[in-house]
Amino acid sequence: MALCVPQDILDALTDVAMPRLSSEPGAAEMLVVNSYTIPLHRAGAIVVGSGAAGLRAAVEMKRRNVDVVILSQSAWGGTSACSGSDKQTLHTANTKDQGDNFFDLAASIGAGGAMDEDMAYIEAVGSVRAMASLQYLGLPLPQDHLGGTLRYQTDHDEVGRATSCGPRTSRLMVKVLAEEAIRLGISFFNQTTVVKVLRDKGRVCGVLAIRSKDSTETNPYGLTVYACSALVLAAGGPGELYRDSVFPNGCFGTLGLALETGLELTNITENQFGIGTRREGFPWNLSGTYVQVIPHIYSVDADGGEHHFLAEYYRSTQEMASNIFRKGYQWPFHASRMLDFQSSLIDLAIFREGQAGRRVFMDFNRNPLAIDRDFSLDRLDDDVASYLRSAGANQVLPIDRLRHMNPLAIELYRRYKVDITKDPLEFAVNHQHMNGGIAVDTWGCTNVPGIYAVGEAAGTHGATRPGGSALNAGQVFGTRVAEHIGALGAPTCTDDVTSAVAHAVEHLQKVLTNNGRLSVKGVRAEIQARMSDKAGILCTPTDVAAARREAQRLNSEIRQHGITVSRPSEAARVLQWQQMALASEAVLAALDTYIAQGGGSRGARAICDPEGEALPQTVKGPIADARFRAERDADKQEQLIVQYDGDHLVVSSRANRKHGGARSFFERDWPAWLTGDIFHSKELSPKR
Structure with a gap:
């Protein structure tokens, strides 16, 4: 029997309204640089970006009495609020009946290699606090009747540590954090694009931004200066880097800005690619139940002819259907999964169809066409059949299985005038996430004093990562960055930044x-x-x-x-x-x-x-x-x-940094916490 979820509940989890911003404070000073008259604002710390990671950093700094300001190109317009990646957080599974611990979780986070062991452990330990604090702010993560968090398996996660509020989980995260930031009175400057980081005597002293609302005859570009003692880069990943991308339009990230500032980048060869709808319409990843209900996948040529192209790759209907299902928790393309007729052979097939000029669709009103025998729920690989049985997904058609397992998946597309109960869904293999980014240490510090990076801007992931761990990492390191800035102090910047601004303006003019x-x-x-x-x-x-x-x-x-x-x-x-x-x-x-x-x-x-x-x-x-x-x-x-x-x-x-070996011991390690010595970590590991 299909689950019956009232429409008002579906609406509340799909149409997530964001809070209204408070009025922006005016500039108390003006600078005259190279004939430009430029407004100047001052703060202790500046956060660039208004996604889940940046908001977490700002909220935690404000709680530590740091004078913090948020700058955003487009409030609620970034990946966290608008895009569909693996929208669930990853947390430690201490309630899992087979047992789990932080070391096991850290091992899963770093299993793909090219990741520092200490960073993986930090993400594991911090995950409980990150999840609990989001629940405290009102994030409606699902529970059972005894208070345990409902969880499921996602990509690169064999234990099943993921949870979800539905496809809008990260938007809901942004909502509750934004409401807290507004409640705390954090100054927020919207429609503000940071174009240059200002440095003086080797450390950060502010940023130069462009704001159309500040445009005047003596400042035609709308240049604006924000002076600060600490800067947190949290503007996400380089979504515009690829033509075939599932990022919302206008997501540039800060990799180029970071390079110009002298920051080190790490692991920028490592990305995630996977199936999703095209950004020309409504960009969204087709992981989870979209493929676990096993829709029919086909391509259309220039003459309108349909092609059952997966039949040219897989040996049987059962093998094809089972691997379509597995894309739900093996969503990202992985080279090794092209072998032995595994799930990434589907990505390769879709990619090749695109190269041949064909458009690819999934149809939720048709089961997969036959290769050898007709499709049947009774003829699926054991892991697939067991999952569908446990979910009660024995309905005849994919759309009915989807309506039973995840009605929010249908509602989401309907909001963007795509009715997958009636029409096929066009999709392709797209760029979804940059695993690398700005190199940071265990407190989120970069190689330039006073500059930090969190979220997708930071290169804290390795070659692969469990689905949802990016959201967790942003929350964990947003908190750690705030702790570090709060402990070391970030007084409102009173320095003369005229020289640094003049140098930045000269670059812009070139x-x-x-x-x-x-x-x-x-x-x-x-x-x-x-x-x-x-x-x-x-x-x-x-x-x-x-x-x-x-x-x-x-x-x-x-x-x-x-x-x-x-x-x-x-x-x-x-x-x-x-x-x-x-x-x-x-x-x-x-x-x-x-x-x-x-x-x-x-x-x-x-x-x-x-x-x-x-x-x-x-x-x-x-x-x-x-x-x-x-x-x-x-x-x-x-x-x-x-x-x-x-x-x-x-x-x-x-070389990757190691965990450090020795376990903590209360009497030995407490003084380092009391005196603040824990915040004076070593610099980024030297290059070989």
Whole structure:
């Protein structure tokens, strides 16, 4: 029997209204720099970004009496509030009947390699506090009648530590944190795009931003300065880096900004790609129950003909259907899962259909078509059949199974005028998450004093991660960053920042030109096509090396000639695309270095090589052009570091940090907490 959830409950978990912002405080000072009259605001700490991680950092700082300000390009418009990734938090499973502990959880978080052991342990230990505090703020995580949290299995998680409020979990997280930030009286500046970090004597002293509302005759671009003692970068990942992306439009992240500031980046070769609806309509990941109900997947050619293309890959209806189901908790593409007729063979098949010019759809009103025998719920692999039986999902059609298992999945698309109860859903393999980012230590500190990074902006993940752990990491490190800033002190900045602002304005003037050969539209098209076509799920050494050279050429041209800005209101976008060009080159430089050193295939990408050891098979035989290198164990033990020296990118490596060995002991370790010594951690591990 189908579950019956009242419509008002479905509405409340789908239509999540965000709070209204309070009025912005006016600027108390004005700077005159290079003929520009610029408003100047001062604070102890600035958070760039209004997603779940940034809001957590701001709220926790305010609770520690730090004078904190939030700057946001678009309040409630980022990934946390708008996009659909693995929308659940990951937490320790102390209530799991087979037992679990922080070390086990840390091992799962770092199982993909290229991750610091201490960071994985921090995320594990902090997960209980992160989840409990969200519940305290009102996040409606589901419970059983005895108070235990309802949990399920997600990608790279064999224990089943994930939980969810439905597809809007992260938006609900943003909502409760935003309400708390407003209640605490945190100043919030919306429609504010940070374009340059200000430094003085080696440490941060503020940021230069663009705000159209501050535009005047003597300040046509709307330049605004925010001086601070501490800066937290929390503006998410580089969603605009790829043409085929599930990110909301306008998500640029801060990788280019960080490189220009001298910050180190780590693991930026590591991403997540997976199936999702296209960003031209309503971008959303198709993980979880969307595929666990086993819809019919097919493609359509230019003439409108349908193709049951998965029949060209799998050997039986049961094998195909079972692997469609497994995409629910094996959502990201993983090179090794292309082998032995596993679930990422589906990603490869969909990708190849797109290359052939065909559009791919899933139809919830049809069960999968037959390969050998007709589809039947009685003929599925044991793990799949057991799950569906436990869920009571024995309905005849996928749409009825979806309505029973997760009616919110239907409601979500209906809000965007897509009725999957009637119409097929078009989708593709898209970029979903940057696992790497700005290199930070165990307190979220970067290599530049006073600058921190949290959330997807920070490179705290390894080559893979359990689904939902990104949300958990943002909450854990948002809290730790606040603790660190609060303990060390972040008084309101009173420094003279005129010189730093003048240097930043000079840089902007070099990029913004009235008659350059490059346009924003052209730069965007070039970057996104190159990244999606040459650095997606299938890469070749030759293509990546060539893409790196093309990216170098583009950045050289930008440095020499700038990018055309046709009107002042375009300035912020021009600067963001200039920084995205630099971020793109950084990713390609790291990837090219990794491949040239013999690096093999892992989570995000298959490194295709005619001499590769791994060869995906289909029912019709091997796929020769998808032969790939296997991952080397040695690569799991280190991370690639990228830094910009003002002229070119330097790629190096360092070994993963270890946990540290000794377990805590109360009497021995309490003094370090009482005196604040725990906040004076060592600098980022030196490069080898």
